[in-house]
Amino acid sequence: MRLLLVEDDNHVAAALSAVLARHGFDVTHARSGEEALQALVPGGEGFGVVLLDLGLPDQDGYEVCGKIRKRTSTPVIMVTARSDVRSRIHGLNLGADDYVVKPYDTGELLARIHAVSRRSVHEEATGSTETELRLGPVRIELPTRQVSVNGSVVQLTRKEFDLLALLAQRPGVVFRREQIISEVWRTSWEGTGRTLEVHVASLRAKLRMPALIETVRGVGYRLVAPGA
Numbered sequence: 001m002r003l004l005l006v007e008d009d010n011h012v013a014a015a016l017s018a019v020l021a022r023h024g025f026d027v028t029h030a031r032s033g034e035e036a037l038q039a040l041v042p043g044g045e046g047f048g049v050v051l052l053d054l055g056l057p058d059q060d061g062y063e064v065c066g067k068i069r070k071r072t073s074t075p076v077i078m079v080t081a082r083s084d085v086r087s088r089i090h091g092l093n094l095g096a097d098d099y100v101v102k103p104y105d106t107g108e109l110l111a112r113i114h115a116v117s118r119r120s121v122h123e124e125a126t127g128s129t130e131t132e133l134r135l136g137p138v139r140i141e142l143p144t145r146q147v148s149v150n151g152s153v154v155q156l157t158r159k160e161f162d163l164l165a166l167l168a169q170r171p172g173v174v175f176r177r178e179q180i181i182s183e184v185w186r187t188s189w190e191g192t193g194r195t196l197e198v199h200v201a202s203l204r205a206k207l208r209m210p211a212l213i214e215t216v217r218g219v220g221y222r223l224v225a226p227g228a
Contacts, residue, residue: 001048001117002026006036006064007079008057019106025113033059033067040071048117051109052096053079062094069095073158075116079104089202092157098195115185133168136226138207140168147207154206159184163199167213167223176220 003025007013017027030036033056054061078091078099097116133140137150145161147154162184204210214224
């Protein structure tokens with residue numbers, strides 16, 4: 001798999017590139033936001049994953065993430081020292097597919113890279129016979145992956161949409177955390193649990209319907225149909 005590593009520290013990039021190469025990745029190193037965007041020009045060589053460090057010298061990392069998402073649907077994993085939920089949600093809202101917090105374990109990073117790449121391939125290879133789900137003011141169009149509330153389109157990331165669509169298929173039914181992680185993240189890795197919490201929080205905020213997704217403590221989540 002071709003991987004674009006966006007990292008301004010040459011020593012960090014060299015060490016990480018060596019590890020990734022040992023695991024079969026073909027790594028291209030971009031030292032700035034501008035280099036990353038140039039590497040992702042339409043019609044250029046495709047990448048399976050973009051690993052984006054937010055501490056860049058020329059541009060804000062969040063801004064670069066947003067620009068990347070406008071150019072390509074390639075999965076983006078943010079690497080950040082910011083561990084607060086608000087920062088993570090901000091990155092996901094801009095189109096990032098996942099994140100790792102420094103200092104991170106190499107095994108965790110590799111697991112997340114493989115997880116987002118599997119999801120991307122799975123989404124390209126599968127389809128659905130249903131075309132639309134409606135839950136009160138919420139309309140979920142599966143073929144176009146578009147969500148609207150009271151007629152206004154809500155911009156969701158790839159995983160936010162998948163999570164909402166999964167819960168909406170069976171309103172009122174509790175989905176176990178393990179089941180959601182398996183269906184949406186295509187993995188059983190327990191470290192994905194925190195990512196799930198962040199995505200649920202982001203969905204509640206974007207849809208402006210905090211009661212739509214209910215937390216069932218110790219079990220998982222369920223979607224509560226408006227008016228139910």
